Amino acid sequence: MNIAEVMKNLVEPESVAIVGATRKSGDFSMNIMEHILSYGYTGKLYPINPNAGEILGVKAYADISGIADPIDLALIVTARDIVPGVLRSCAHKGIKCAIIVAQGFSDAMDNEGHALNRQLTEIVRTTGIRVLGPNTFGTANAFINFSTSFARIKLDKNPVGIVCQSGLFFHGLPEFRLTGKCIDLGNACDIGFTEALDYFENDPQVKVIGLHIEGVNNPQVLLKTMERVTAKKPVIVLKTGRSEQAARAMQSHTGSLAGNSLLWDSALKRAGAIRVSDIEEFFDTVRMFSMAPLMKNNKIVVATFSGAAGILAMDAMRDTGLEIGNLSEDTIAKLVKLAPAWLKVGNPVDYWPIMMGYPDQGRAMSEVMEILLSDDEIGGVMFTQVAFTPKFDEMMAMFLNYLAGKFPHKPFMSAISGTYNGDFITGLQQDGKHLAFHTPERTATAFSHLWQYSRLRRRL
Amino acid sequence: MNIAEVMKNLVEPESVAIVGATRKSGDFSMNIMEHILSYGYTGKLYPINPNAGEILGVKAYADISGIADPIDLALIVTARDIVPGVLRSCAHKGIKCAIIVAQGFSDAMDNEGHALNRQLTEIVRTTGIRVLGPNTFGTANAFINFSTSFARIKLDKNPVGIVCQSGLFFHGLPEFRLTGKCIDLGNACDIGFTEALDYFENDPQVKVIGLHIEGVNNPQVLLKTMERVTAKKPVIVLKTGRSEQAARAMQSHTGSLAGNSLLWDSALKRAGAIRVSDIEEFFDTVRMFSMAPLMKNNKIVVATFSGAAGILAMDAMRDTGLEIGNLSEDTIAKLVKLAPAWLKVGNPVDYWPIMMGYPDQGRAMSEVMEILLSDDEIGGVMFTQVAFTPKFDEMMAMFLNYLAGKFPHKPFMSAISGTYNGDFITGLQQDGKHLAFHTPERTATAFSHLWQYSRLRRRL
Numbered sequence: 001m002n003i004a005e006v007m008k009n010l011v012e013p014e015s016v017a018i019v020g021a022t023r024k025s026g027d028f029s030m031n032i033m034e035h036i037l038s039y040g041y042t043g044k045l046y047p048i049n050p051n052a053g054e055i056l057g058v059k060a061y062a063d064i065s066g067i068a069d070p071i072d073l074a075l076i077v078t079a080r081d082i083v084p085g086v087l088r089s090c091a092h093k094g095i096k097c098a099i100i101v102a103q104g105f106s107d108a109m110d111n112e113g114h115a116l117n118r119q120l121t122e123i124v125r126t127t128g129i130r131v132l133g134p135n136t137f138g139t140a141n142a143f144i145n146f147s148t149s150f151a152r153i154k155l156d157k158n159p160v161g162i163v164c165q166s167g168l169f170f171h172g173l174p175e176f177r178l179t180g181k182c183i184d185l186g187n188a189c190d191i192g193f194t195e196a197l198d199y200f201e202n203d204p205q206v207k208v209i210g211l212h213i214e215g216v217n218n219p220q221v222l223l224k225t226m227e228r229v230t231a232k233k234p235v236i237v238l239k240t241g242r243s244e245q246a247a248r249a250m251q252s253h254t255g256s257l258a259g260n261s262l263l264w265d266s267a268l269k270r271a272g273a274i275r276v277s278d279i280e281e282f283f284d285t286v287r288m289f290s291m292a293p294l295m296k297n298n299k300i301v302v303a304t305f306s307g308a309a310g311i312l313a314m315d316a317m318r319d320t321g322l323e324i325g326n327l328s329e330d331t332i333a334k335l336v337k338l339a340p341a342w343l344k345v346g347n348p349v350d351y352w353p354i355m356m357g358y359p360d361q362g363r364a365m366s367e368v369m370e371i372l373l374s375d376d377e378i379g380g381v382m383f384t385q386v387a388f389t390p391k392f393d394e395m396m397a398m399f400l401n402y403l404a405g406k407f408p409h410k411p412f413m414s415a416i417s418g419t420y421n422g423d424f425i426t427g428l429q430q431d432g433k434h435l436a437f438h439t440p441e442r443t444a445t446a447f448s449h450l451w452q453y454s455r456l457r458r459r460l
Numbered sequence: 461m462n463i464a465e466v467m468k469n470l471v472e473p474e475s476v477a478i479v480g481a482t483r484k485s486g487d488f489s490m491n492i493m494e495h496i497l498s499y500g501y502t503g504k505l506y507p508i509n510p511n512a513g514e515i516l517g518v519k520a521y522a523d524i525s526g527i528a529d530p531i532d533l534a535l536i537v538t539a540r541d542i543v544p545g546v547l548r549s550c551a552h553k554g555i556k557c558a559i560i561v562a563q564g565f566s567d568a569m570d571n572e573g574h575a576l577n578r579q580l581t582e583i584v585r586t587t588g589i590r591v592l593g594p595n596t597f598g599t600a601n602a603f604i605n606f607s608t609s610f611a612r613i614k615l616d617k618n619p620v621g622i623v624c625q626s627g628l629f630f631h632g633l634p635e636f637r638l639t640g641k642c643i644d645l646g647n648a649c650d651i652g653f654t655e656a657l658d659y660f661e662n663d664p665q666v667k668v669i670g671l672h673i674e675g676v677n678n679p680q681v682l683l684k685t686m687e688r689v690t691a692k693k694p695v696i697v698l699k700t701g702r703s704e705q706a707a708r709a710m711q712s713h714t715g716s717l718a719g720n721s722l723l724w725d726s727a728l729k730r731a732g733a734i735r736v737s738d739i740e741e742f743f744d745t746v747r748m749f750s751m752a753p754l755m756k757n758n759k760i761v762v763a764t765f766s767g768a769a770g771i772l773a774m775d776a777m778r779d780t781g782l783e784i785g786n787l788s789e790d791t792i793a794k795l796v797k798l799a800p801a802w803l804k805v806g807n808p809v810d811y812w813p814i815m816m817g818y819p820d821q822g823r824a825m826s827e828v829m830e831i832l833l834s835d836d837e838i839g840g841v842m843f844t845q846v847a848f849t850p851k852f853d854e855m856m857a858m859f860l861n862y863l864a865g866k867f868p869h870k871p872f873m874s875a876i877s878g879t880y881n882g883d884f885i886t887g888l889q890q891d892g893k894h895l896a897f898h899t900p901e902r903t904a905t906a907f908s909h910l911w912q913y914s915r916l917r918r919r920l
Contacts, residue, residue, distance in 0.1 A: 027849075027851045027852070028855075104800070104813070108803070109803065109804040112802065151848050164768075166769070167766065168766050168768050168769055168877065169768075171847075171848070171878040171879055172878075172879055173877070173878075173879065173881065173882075173898075174880065174882045177879060212768065214768065240771045240775055242778055278772070278776065278899060279899050280898065280899050280902075306626050306627065307567070308626030308672065308674065308700065309626070309628055311700045311701055312700055312738070315700055315701065315702045316738065340564070342564045342568035342572065344568075344569040361488065386611070386631045388611050388612065388631070391488075395488075417631060418631040418632075419613075419632055419633065420634065421634065438633075438740065439738060439739050440738075441740070442740075
């Protein structure tokens with residue numbers, strides 16, 4: 001079986017044997033099979049547990065060899081000691097790939113863990129079975145309502161492929177769930193970043209790829225793959241282990257080497273990847289690329305309800321490669337027509353005094369925004385506002401969704417602060433038309449990454 | 461009337477005349493008096509509107525001179541042109557202070573605006589009436605259910621005093637509202653940072669002070685005041701206008717000068733203030749100081765559910781002055797007793813494999829945390845976790861609140877990510893015992909500011 005087929009079996013299995021399936025169920029039981037059933041997965045499940053005739057209404061087997069049907073994927077959730085034996089019996093049954101959930105292999109401090117790890121790689125080498133993990137959440141695939149995570153997760157059909165070294169990344173934020181599709185490499189005793197990246201490169205359901213990298217054994221191969229992939233799809237990278245202490249800790253987390261952070265910086269840049277510096281920026285950036293069109297130039301206009309928010313936005317754009325460009329004469333002329341005589345019309349555009357001059361304030365605000373969104377010389381539009389009250393926010397969501405629908409090819413994002421901003425941003429995200437972030441700073445960062453990638457793609 | 465009494469009238473008025481009170485009400489009407497009534501303010505209100513006998517059930521007056529009672533505060537919400545006349549009549553009636561809401565004075569581009577501004581300062585000089593604004597939300601005071609903001613806000617009795625140059629700061633985030641007490645200086649034609657800071661210095665309801673500074677006319681006086689105040693209470697500063705473009709924009713926002721950002725950096729440090737770099741950090745830091753006890757040393761222990769989250773936390777602590785310290789032999793011995801044999805026990809403490817070894821996982825997690833919180837050599841404890849499901853989160857909140865209650869003098873904060881993290885963090889904040897943030901990075905930043913201020917206070 002070639003690696004593309006293996007990856008397909010890992011992420012899109014039609015039949016899954018769960019070795020070590022538990023009979024405990026309910027809260028805190030971390031029963032993977034119960035989770036899978038709750039997601040609505042329609043493939044076949046084969047729980048294996050020598051002490052159970054059935055589990056959650058599904059016929060159970062005492063042993064993997066007792067299953068007559070072919071199996072796409074073996075999910076091994078036993079204690080670490082018996083994993084090599086189980087893996088061998090899976091290979092013997094003809095199963096081509098397995099996910100090993102247990103911890104305590106190359107991530108362990110004892111000799112036994114390392115010995116067990118050597119056994120795994122030896123079984124892979126001799127039988128040809130391929131392994132994801134150990135020490136992994138496995139995979140998630142919202143498009144088939146499937147995940148092997150032992151924590152219950154929420155699946156959304158986002159066009160996102162995540163490759164990570166921790167189950168942490170199977171959980172999104174309230175406004176956006178990364179799954180989509182996820183592959184947790186865990187200790188990566190066999191399958192690694194390159195295989196996962198190859199898979200997402202050719203996956204039509206995936207528009208943007210996010211990588212959480214602690215360390216890799218063969219960075220040159222990964223970087224080369226990345227360079228090829230970034231010509232087609234944006235690749236966002238959270239490379240952790242910047243401090244020496246962290247590098248040492250990673251050794252015990254996944255048993256991998258960290259490498260020098262500055263070297264990674266320049267190598268990732270050359271490969272066309274977008275490096276982000278923390279987990280919030282990772283989520284924001286992946287979400288942004290799942291929706292935003294590319295930018296034509298780096299000129300941003302900020303439409304602000306408040307001078308202070310405009311200044312925060314300008315501060316945030318310092319050193320990003322973005323420009324708070326001068327408005328064209330035509331745009332200025334149109335705005336001056338709407339504005340009170342005393343208002344300085346410039347960029348940022350302070351729309352509040354304009355709005356206040358009209359009985360239909362929503363319409364005045366909309367007119368200002370249409371002028372800015374229609375200006376072909378502007379590369380991107382940032383709207384800033386406070387989520388004041390649920391009623392005001394409802395009006396604002398209608399207005400932003402309307403504008404996003406009317407100008408689908410103009411990069412257009414909002415910075416929404418205030419007491420209700422969480423619910424407001426989550427609601428907009430569910431509507432699926434307009435991108436909003438929690439602060440001017442996070443919005444500016446999203447624009448700067450979009451510009452970085454737009455430049456790369458325009459050069460091709 | 462001395463300035464302390466003026467500030468008291470501005471923030472704690474017992475009687476307020478609203479000149480230019482509108483009869484419009486309901487959504488989008490921005491009726492300040494309607495807002496004040498909705499908050500439950502019990503002071504006296506005197507709406508002034510020549511065309512109304514009463515407004516919202518409160519007797520209205522045609523003119524300020526028609527009010528027989530003494531008035532603590534005049535709130536002027538008329539168009540800019542008639543503001544000087546109104547202000548003069550307020551002074552004539554014997555009112556000692558006024559808030560001017562209108563825009564279009566030193567923030568305007570026309571000569572008329574600047575001429576109007578000169579008239580205001582002239583009236584202040586000649587009559588002695590003191591002015592907050594113009595171009596301001598005015599004040600907020602949750603402790604008397606009062607705010608002059610024309611946007612409806614939510615008030616919470618947080619021990620927080622905010623001084624700002626934008627109404628943006630009257631809106632908190634879902635998990636924390638800055639009001640407490642707020643003073644928006646607006647254009648600051650008269651009352652400025654120093655007066656507001658003096659007031660909060662001596663306010664027993666205020667434990668932490670947050671300043672949003674665009675520019676000040678007399679920074680030396682402010683910095684001297686700040687140095688005195690920071691010896692008693694933490695002062696958090698968001699100084700905006702880092703880019704030259706932003707500095708120019710500020711000129712038109714509040715008509716003030718920005719000054720050099722690097723000079724501000726060192727001056728604020730000397731004054732003992734905590735400088736933050738964006739609005740989210742501002743909110744986080746003020747919230748943290750409203751609850752956290754001071755740190756004894758800079759040694760942080762990270763308790764993590766995931767190696768990856770531990771590494772993110774270590775990355776975030778780089779260059780912060782914090783240390784991921786070695787655990788004491790005693791603490792290690794206690795943890796080793798609980799842990800599986802293969803686990804490397806170090807800092808970060810990976811509590812997941814420990815937890816998994818016990819039938820009562822919550823209790824095992826709690827035991828780990830008690831060991832860490834009891835260690836006197838540890839300056840601060842960071843707990844990381846995912847908000848998995850509402851049920852799991854409920855258990856986790858109980859556990860964190862219990863620990864926070866048991867160890868009130870140990871700096872202890874959590875980094876909570878995941879699909880439900882917003883609601884979870886907001887819920888914990890409402891419980892009022894334990895501080896949680898959205899990411900390891902934001903938690904590390906909170907610890908680093910706490911350490912910076914703890915060092916300052918310990919030296920005194």
